[in-house]
Amino acid sequence: MAVLNYLRTALIHHKHTLMMEVLKGHGLRYASLLHQEAYIGGKWVSAASGKLFPVTNPANSKVIASVPDMEVTDTEAAINSAYEAFQTWQTTTARGEVAQSPASSKELFFLRQPIGVASMITPWNFPNAMITRKAGAALAAGCTCVIKPAEDTPLSALAAVDLAEKAGFPPGVINVVTTSRANTPAVGKLMCTSPKVAGISFTGSTAIGRVLYEQCASGIKRIGLELGGNAPFIVFSSADVKSAVEGLMVAKFRNSGQACISANRILVQEEIYDKFSEALEEAVRKRLTVGDGFNKEVNIGPLININQLKRVERIVNESVAAGAGVVLGGKCHDMGDLFFQPTILCNVTEDMACFQEEIFGPVIALKKFKCEEEAVNIANASKFGLACYFYSQDVSQVWRVARRLESGMIGINEGLISTAEGAFGGVKQSGIGREGSRHGIDDYTYLKYICLGGIN
Ligand code: NAP
Numbered sequence: 001m002a003v004l005n006y007l008r009t010a011l012i013h014h015k016h017t018l019m020m021e022v023l024k025g026h027g028l029r030y031a032s033l034l035h036q037e038a039y040i041g042g043k044w045v046s047a048a049s050g051k052l053f054p055v056t057n058p059a060n061s062k063v064i065a066s067v068p069d070m071e072v073t074d075t076e077a078a079i080n081s082a083y084e085a086f087q088t089w090q091t092t093t094a095r096g097e098v099a100q101s102p103a104s105s106k107e108l109f110f111l112r113q114p115i116g117v118a119s120m121i122t123p124w125n126f127p128n129a130m131i132t133r134k135a136g137a138a139l140a141a142g143c144t145c146v147i148k149p150a151e152d153t154p155l156s157a158l159a160a161v162d163l164a165e166k167a168g169f170p171p172g173v174i175n176v177v178t179t180s181r182a183n184t185p186a187v188g189k190l191m192c193t194s195p196k197v198a199g200i201s202f203t204g205s206t207a208i209g210r211v212l213y214e215q216c217a218s219g220i221k222r223i224g225l226e227l228g229g230n231a232p233f234i235v236f237s238s239a240d241v242k243s244a245v246e247g248l249m250v251a252k253f254r255n256s257g258q259a260c261i262s263a264n265r266i267l268v269q270e271e272i273y274d275k276f277s278e279a280l281e282e283a284v285r286k287r288l289t290v291g292d293g294f295n296k297e298v299n300i301g302p303l304i305n306i307n308q309l310k311r312v313e314r315i316v317n318e319s320v321a322a323g324a325g326v327v328l329g330g331k332c333h334d335m336g337d338l339f340f341q342p343t344i345l346c347n348v349t350e351d352m353a354c355f356q357e358e359i360f361g362p363v364i365a366l367k368k369f370k371c372e373e374e375a376v377n378i379a380n381a382s383k384f385g386l387a388c389y390f391y392s393q394d395v396s397q398v399w400r401v402a403r404r405l406e407s408g409m410i411g412i413n414e415g416l417i418s419t420a421e422g423a424f425g426g427v428k429q430s431g432i433g434r435e436g437s438r439h440g441i442d443d444y445t446y447l448k449y450i451c452l453g454g455i456n
Pocket of ligand 1: 151206430
């Protein structure tokens with residue numbers, strides 16, 4: 001109940017802030033939420049070292065802010081704050097559950113209790129959603145948290161914690177430690193190994209997830225991992241081609257292709273391949289406008305940083321060298337240093353880089369297939385299992401394929417599957433645990449079993 005009240009106050013305050021800022025006529029709609037200090041123990045603070053690191057706009061590489069470059073000592077302070085705040089915050093929410101007893105002399109109860117301080121490490125690609133999905137569940141369970149946002153996007157985390165502070169969350173319940181890439185490994189290690197931390201929730205690459213998993217092993221810490229994907233997008237011959245093209249445009253180009261559930265391996269049944277690829281090419285040519293996201297008509301922005309741009313360029317070049325055809329694009333865009341052309345590759349084979357790796361950019365890789373068995377086998381031939389999409393109007397095929405795909409999430413005749421109500425997460429090397437839905441809270445609670453005997 002207390003959490004609901006806090007959230008309600010946050011919404012009211014948020015509306016008020018919005019109105020004030022619009023009235024002030026700022027170019028930035030929420031200018032008062034732009035912070036250049038970290039947030040620990042209810043205070044806006046600098047790094048103990050006084051060091052800062054810059055935050056840039058990827059559309060033009062200009063520095064827009066500088067935030068504290070925090071180290072292990074700052075992170076320790078954040079963990080101590082969260083630990084102290086947990087002693088009271090844990091009592092704000094509770095749910096009990098009573099089970100059927102096998103004997104009339106006993107009653108059986110399961111208490112759900114918060115695990116304690118939760119560390120959260122998040123990526124840059126959805127900087128608000130990645131934090132709120134974790135923090136919302138943790139706070140509702142009665143946990144306190146220490147959040148380390150990505151180096152590329154610390155400002156969103158600081159804006160979110162500003163709203164939380166205005167809504168009345170007590171000092172220490174939510175802490176944000178900003179840090180540059182150079183300090184991240186040491187800070188991340190402490191967030192996994194501190195005896196005051198009960199668990200960690202991470203969203204990011206499988207490679208880093210593996211490191212954190214290992215670091216949590218010695219303390220047997222609770223861990224939730226939302227990792228990389230390599231989503232197949234299958235268009236069967238019975239599909240409604242128009243809606244399959246629509247679905248792919250969303251599943252591929254949202255956030256310029258930089259989403260963990262982006263469609264990556266596009267499989268189209270041979271009978272409808274030509275029709276589908278022609279409609280797709282037309283949609284990509286006509287409907288995508290590349291530029292700075294501050295312009296309203298733009299729907300494809302830059303990639304986040306130079307490493308990401310080089311990675312996309314390498315994947316395309318290697319695939320083309322291995323025999324893929326370029327239907328559209330294929331090169332860096334002249335819009336700026338971090339832009340890549342919306343691209344369609346054809347004649348792709350399974351061994352090519354664009355099928356083996358998560359592209360994380362605005363590149364479509366098309367492959368023709370003959371039958372359902374072949375498509376399902378190709379889709380499952382991956383160490384990842386985050387999201388899958390398929391289009392079919394054949395009801396039996398819908399169930400057959402949905403049952404067989406090795407994936408935590410499946411979009412059937414739908415390209416946009418993310419929603420707070422959905423249980424988000426992967427299988428295989430795409431992660432452990434779920435976020436969102438009523439299941440998202442499980443990672444932040446222990447189940448305590450109580451047996452009350454001696455009832456006459
Ligand atoms: P990343 O390199 O793994 O970074 C993610 C976060 O981990 C950042 O905050 C990063 O900090 C931090 N980090 C890096 N090295 C670390 C270390 N040694 N110890 C502790 N923390 C460390 O991932 P990314 O490239 O930013 O994000 C893209 C990946 O995330 C893709 O693979 C994508 O599929 C995945 N992703 C998955 C989901 C999901 O829900 N399954 C959602 C979104 C993204 P710095 O920024 O300071 O390096």
